[in-house]
Amino acid sequence: MDGLSLVDSVGNDEAVIATNDDAASCKRCAVALGYWHDRYISYFVRSTDRKAPEINRGYFARAVAIKILVDKFIEVNNGNCQIVNIGAGFDTLYWRLIDEGKSVKGFVELDFPGVTSRKCLYIQRTKQLLQAVSDEDYDVKLNRHNLHGHTYKLAGVDLRNISEVEAKIKESDLEYSLPTLFLAECVLVYMTIHRSSQLLKWIAENFKSAFFINYEMVNLGDRFGDVMLSNLHLRGCDLAGAEACQSTETQRKRFLDAGWAGADSYDMLGIWARLPPEEIARVTQIELLDEQELLNQLFSHYAITTAWTDHRWSDVQL
Ligand SMILES: C[S@@+](CC[C@H](N)C(=O)[O-])C[C@H]1O[C@@H](n2cnc3c(N)ncnc32)[C@H](O)[C@@H]1O
Numbered sequence: 001m002d003g004l005s006l007v008d009s010v011g012n013d014e015a016v017i018a019t020n021d022d023a024a025s026c027k028r029c030a031v032a033l034g035y036w037h038d039r040y041i042s043y044f045v046r047s048t049d050r051k052a053p054e055i056n057r058g059y060f061a062r063a064v065a066i067k068i069l070v071d072k073f074i075e076v077n078n079g080n081c082q083i084v085n086i087g088a089g090f091d092t093l094y095w096r097l098i099d100e101g102k103s104v105k106g107f108v109e110l111d112f113p114g115v116t117s118r119k120c121l122y123i124q125r126t127k128q129l130l131q132a133v134s135d136e137d138y139d140v141k142l143n144r145h146n147l148h149g150h151t152y153k154l155a156g157v158d159l160r161n162i163s164e165v166e167a168k169i170k171e172s173d174l175e176y177s178l179p180t181l182f183l184a185e186c187v188l189v190y191m192t193i194h195r196s197s198q199l200l201k202w203i204a205e206n207f208k209s210a211f212f213i214n215y216e217m218v219n220l221g222d223r224f225g226d227v228m229l230s231n232l233h234l235r236g237c238d239l240a241g242a243e244a245c246q247s248t249e250t251q252r253k254r255f256l257d258a259g260w261a262g263a264d265s266y267d268m269l270g271i272w273a274r275l276p277p278e279e280i281a282r283v284t285q286i287e288l289l290d291e292q293e294l295l296n297q298l299f300s301h302y303a304i305t306t307a308w309t310d311h312r313w314s315d316v317q318l
Pocket of ligand 1: 016017019020023024086087088089090091110111112115157158159160184185186187190191
């Protein structure tokens with residue numbers, strides 16, 4: 001077994017787990033204001049306070065961009081593919097896909113057991129969530145940290161421990177030969193570069209045809225980045241993997257160094273410019289934005305990086 005060292009700063013884990021509550025609460029607020037449609041997020045977050053308009057727009061840009069990329073991957077594969085959401089938190093992607101009739105062969109969510117146990121509980125007690133993971137020919141198996149449905153699997157695991165990840169993936173009945181989309185939204189940055197590259201290497205070596213969507217920080221080396229880092233530090237959360245978040249180039253490089261065949265990375269300013277204009281026109285009517293400069297700063301400090309082990313997926317772009 002691959003033990004964790006002090007460098008992995010296990011004491012930081014509670015603060016990292018709490019970032020999921022923040023993300024879910026921000027999504028809940030933006031959805032309630034009408035930025036995008038998600039009829040499931042309120043089952044995971046009962047209530048939330050109102051967030052600043054630039055936070056809502058930031059979450060909107062990320063949600064819509066990732067939706068476009070995920071949908072394209074499923075479409076080019078005609079559904080004959082799998083999705084692994086790493087550090088999934090309370091993400092509701094699986095339920096959206098079911099509602100839209102976009103089925104895939106396997107859907108796996110991984111997170112710390114402290115998060116998956118809460119997700120298991122919410123799914124178990126909410127008919128609308130449970131129905132979508134159930135199948136009349138297959139009994140859902142549930143324990144404290146894991147849920148095993150026919151297509152949907154939720155597993156508690158520390159992503160820094162490759163042998164544990166490997167065991168969970170095996171139990172999830174994924175096929176290494178099928179095209180597989182890996183999604184990570186603000187996850188890798190909480191691991192040391194050594195641990196995240198181990199994970200990326202393992203994926204590239206084992207999945208013949210993998211595509212990765214990574215949303216996380218960039219430009220952490222400038223003044224605004226310093227403020228982001230110290231705000232997180234004050235909340236007890238240190239970004240062990242900040243080194244890969246210096247630029248879109250360091251984001252690309254981390255995949256290429258880990259054996260991926262190709263990668264692209266765009267900051268959210270660039271992504272915003274590629275979003276459907278009618279969607280931008282719609283959401284800019286939702287609430288007044290006084291701080292355009294602050295939104296631009298935020299957008300230039302987050303990026304979406306895509307990477308592939310199979311050149312067929314290099315066309316899955318915004
Ligand atoms: C900022 S939250 C994002 C959650 C979700 N991806 C989203 O965008 O809503 C980061 C998530 O990564 C998970 N995470 C970070 N490091 C992890 C690790 N070593 N093992 C398992 N999960 C981890 C946290 O528990 C948390 O749920």
